[in-house]
Amino acid sequence: MLELSNLQKRYGNVVALDGVTFEVRPGRVVGFLGPNGAGKTTAMRCVFGLVRPDAGEVRWNGSPVGPQDHLRFGYMPEERGLYPKMKIREQLVYFGRLSGMDPSAASSAADRWLSRLGLSDRALSKLEDLSHGNQQRVQLAVSLVHGPELAVLDEPFAGLDPIGVEDMAATLRELADTGAGIVFSSHQLDLVQDVCQDVVIIDHGRVVLAGPLAELRDRSDYRHLEITVDGEPWTPDLPGVETIGDSGQRYLIRTGVDAEAVLHRAKQDGAVTSFSFEPPNLSDLFRQAVKR
Amino acid sequence: MSPLKQVFLIAQRDFLQRIRSRVFLISMLIIVGVVVVAGPLLAAQSAVQKPYKIGVTGTVPDNFQQAVDASAQAFDRTVTVTSYASTAEGEAALEKGDANVLLVDGNQLVWNEDPSYQLSAIVTSAVQSLERSKNIATLGLGEQEAAQLLSPEPLASRSLTAPDPSQAPKQVASYVGSILLYISILMFGQFVMLGVMEEKQSRVVEVVLSRTRPRWLLAGKVLGIGLLGVIQLVVIGGAALFTLSRANVVNVDLAGIGARVALTVLIWYLLGYALFAVLYAALGATISRQEDAQGVAFIPILAIVPGFFLSIYALEEPNAVLPHLGSIIPPFSPFVMPTRMTVTNVPTWEVALSVVLILLATYWVLRLGARIYQGSILRIGAKVKLRDALRAGSEQ
Numbered sequence: 002m003l004e005l006s007n008l009q010k011r012y013g014n015v016v017a018l019d020g021v022t023f024e025v026r027p028g029r030v031v032g033f034l035g036p037n038g039a040g041k042t043t044a045m046r047c048v049f050g051l052v053r054p055d056a057g058e059v060r061w062n063g064s065p066v067g068p069q070d071h072l073r074f075g076y077m078p079e080e081r082g083l084y085p086k087m088k089i090r091e092q093l094v095y096f097g098r099l100s101g102m103d104p105s106a107a108s109s110a111a112d113r114w115l116s117r118l119g120l121s122d123r124a125l126s127k128l129e130d131l132s133h134g135n136q137q138r139v140q141l142a143v144s145l146v147h148g149p150e151l152a153v154l155d156e157p158f159a160g161l162d163p164i165g166v167e168d169m170a171a172t173l174r175e176l177a178d179t180g181a182g183i184v185f186s187s188h189q190l191d192l193v194q195d196v197c198q199d200v201v202i203i204d205h206g207r208v209v210l211a212g213p214l215a216e217l218r219d220r221s222d223y224r225h226l227e228i229t230v231d232g233e234p235w236t237p238d239l240p241g242v243e244t245i246g247d248s249g250q251r252y253l254i255r256t257g258v259d260a261e262a263v264l265h266r267a268k269q270d271g272a273v274t275s276f277s278f279e280p281p282n283l284s285d286l287f288r289q290a291v292k293r
Numbered sequence: 294m295s296p297l298k299q300v301f302l303i304a305q306r307d308f309l310q311r312i313r314s315r316v317f318l319i320s321m322l323i324i325v326g327v328v329v330v331a332g333p334l335l336a337a338q339s340a341v342q343k344p345y346k347i348g349v350t351g352t353v354p355d356n357f358q359q360a361v362d363a364s365a366q367a368f369d370r371t372v373t374v375t376s377y378a379s380t381a382e383g384e385a386a387l388e389k390g391d392a393n394v395l396l397v398d399g400n401q402l403v404w405n406e407d408p409s410y411q412l413s414a415i416v417t418s419a420v421q422s423l424e425r426s427k428n429i430a431t432l433g434l435g436e437q438e439a440a441q442l443l444s445p446e447p448l449a450s451r452s453l454t455a456p457d458p459s460q461a462p463k464q465v466a467s468y469v470g471s472i473l474l475y476i477s478i479l480m481f482g483q484f485v486m487l488g489v490m491e492e493k494q495s496r497v498v499e500v501v502l503s504r505t506r507p508r509w510l511l512a513g514k515v516l517g518i519g520l521l522g523v524i525q526l527v528v529i530g531g532a533a534l535f536t537l538s539r540a541n542v543v544n545v546d547l548a549g550i551g552a553r554v555a556l557t558v559l560i561w562y563l564l565g566y567a568l569f570a571v572l573y574a575a576l577g578a579t580i581s582r583q584e585d586a587q588g589v590a591f592i593p594i595l596a597i598v599p600g601f602f603l604s605i606y607a608l609e610e611p612n613a614v615l616p617h618l619g620s621i622i623p624p625f626s627p628f629v630m631p632t633r634m635t636v637t638n639v640p641t642w643e644v645a646l647s648v649v650l651i652l653l654a655t656y657w658v659l660r661l662g663a664r665i666y667q668g669s670i671l672r673i674g675a676k677v678k679l680r681d682a683l684r685a686g687s688e689q
Contacts, residue, residue: 051671052671068296076500076503077500082498082500099303144500
């Protein structure tokens with residue numbers, strides 16, 4: 002299990018991390034969310050010693066993380082990059098070996114990944130000769146080639162087409178099924194909701210919400226309400242009901258408010274053609290948590 | 294996974310990626326080709342001096358050919374003599390370069406432009422000796438008396454130090470060695486700098502550093518590229534030795550000199566490269582763009598170029614104050630000491646002091662360079678100021 006404990010980091014007057022604490026348990030996929038500049042990348046870099054926190058600690062299975070632990074982790078930085086002129090199979094073997102694999106294990110892992118990504122026939126191509134999407138897939142393969150026990154992926158879905166997104170999501174689920182812990186950052190909240198069991202939301206260097214997604218949704222003080230009357234969106238003009246965004250079609254309703262009463266009121270205006278009343282989705286939770 | 298193994302893997306990658314590149318292989322083949330071909334050409338040029346071409350017209354002294362041959366021999370030269378029907382014809386030959394000098398009526402030398410003092414002496418002494426022979430014959434002296442008069446006992450001559458016939462080849466070999474050292478340290482140092490910068494530019498550095506520490510990446514890169522330099526020096530040195538072993542110069546063990554110079558150059562390459570490569574790596578880590586490379590590359594050149602010029606100075610004056618000091622004080626010593634060691638006898642303590650000083654300097658640069666490297670390697674974008682890099686590096 003990976004634990005980030007009270008991480009603090011300051012760059013001059015800018016506070017990047019202000020007591021960040023959360024954990025990534027084995028076999029779980031954790032969505033790491035936050036507005037731009039919230040401190041996600043800094044926290045991820047701390048896991049690999051790429052940034053040294055001013056205070057706090059990163060622990061792996063209870064002990065402070067050291068260089069030998071880093072070899073059991075896989076990292077995909079936000080700024081993608083591999084050796085442009087190196088052949089892709091060579092890169093996979095090289096990074097596998099740099100993580101401590103012996104040459105034959107690294108070679109067979111590289112071949113396995115190439116065939117899985119459908120790039121076996123491009124094994125001898127230079128990275129720079131691949132399409133953007135394929136380069137991104139090789140980047141994922143490099144971070145996972147050594148079969149890590151923990152994967153830290155900074156915006157792995159950014160720039161992928163819908164098929165790429167599905168592939169990536171499937172890969173992450175499979176990896177989690179092997180018992181690896183996964184933490185990834187993303188701004189695509191629907192996607193995170195589909196893929197993750199746990200979420201951590203960070204804002205201004207502080208964790209503002211963290212826990213299993215299902216629990217967080219249930220625990221919320223709000224319910225998500227959507228009603229149409231005679232096929233038109235209906236506006237519940239009642240106390241305790243808030244409009245989400247500018248659309249005027251979705252509402253948040255405090256858990257104390259009686260849903261029956263709302264439905265009753267809607268019926269007075271016409272035939273209720275649809276009525277949805279459910280726990281808030283991740284977007285709602287996020288907005289609430291970062292108060293934006 | 295031990296750090297040593299990681300250093301080895303990093304070195305291996307850098308070495309293999311570069312040695313496989315066509316540009317590197319072709320440039321090395323060209324240098325080797327030039328060395329193999331140029332050697333014999335230079336040797337042929339210096340070994341055989343062309344004969345002087347003497348034109349004669351009008352009255353020619355009797356036996357001029359034998360006399361001028363004999364006097365040319367005294368200067369270790371050969372001559373050809375051609376007769377021209379008239380002064381005008383002879384002058385035309387001078388202008389065309391068919392003759393180096395024209396002797397008119399045995400009493401006047403005509404040159405195309407500047408007189409050659411050696412050729413002038415050869416012809417004058419030939420004409421004068423013929424004149425003397427004629428006068429002696431007129432005086433009616435016997436053959437023995439005449440010979441005594443014409444060829445008096447030559448002055449005895451001795452040198453306090455026996456002249457070293459290998460001095461000139463040593464200087465040439467040392468000169469070539471200096472150029473090789475200069476090119477190698479500059480070339481492979483810049484390879485290191487650009488390699489470091491490219492890793493930042495392509496952002497791969499963050500992936501690498503999630504698996505190893507900056508200092509091991511730095512060490513691996515410096516080693517891998519340094520080995521490439523060793524291979525290049527060995528190949529070029531081998532080509533040079535091959536060339537020298539086929540050149541034939543009497544009394545001088547060219548191959549022996551070549552081997553000694555090659556070995557000295559190799560050792561001092563390693564010492565000099567280590568110092569400069571770390572400096573180049575640190576500077577490379579402060580930049581992420583090709584445009585900024587020129588700006589920082591001049592810093593090591595400020596130390597490399599004076600070293601190179603001091604080494605050229607040392608060829609002629611190995612014990613003058615500046616080359617003497619330069620051969621001991623880093624960062625000039627890797628260029629100057631090998632030259633001095635080839636052309637003069639440098640006391641062992643001076644060599645030892647020089648090696649100790651450069652090792653100390655390398656250690657110091659390594660510590661400082663590693664700090665700058667660590668402090669700037671993950672800061673992509675604008676050039677990192679050295680002061681900021683040092684501060685950030687000390688926190689790592």
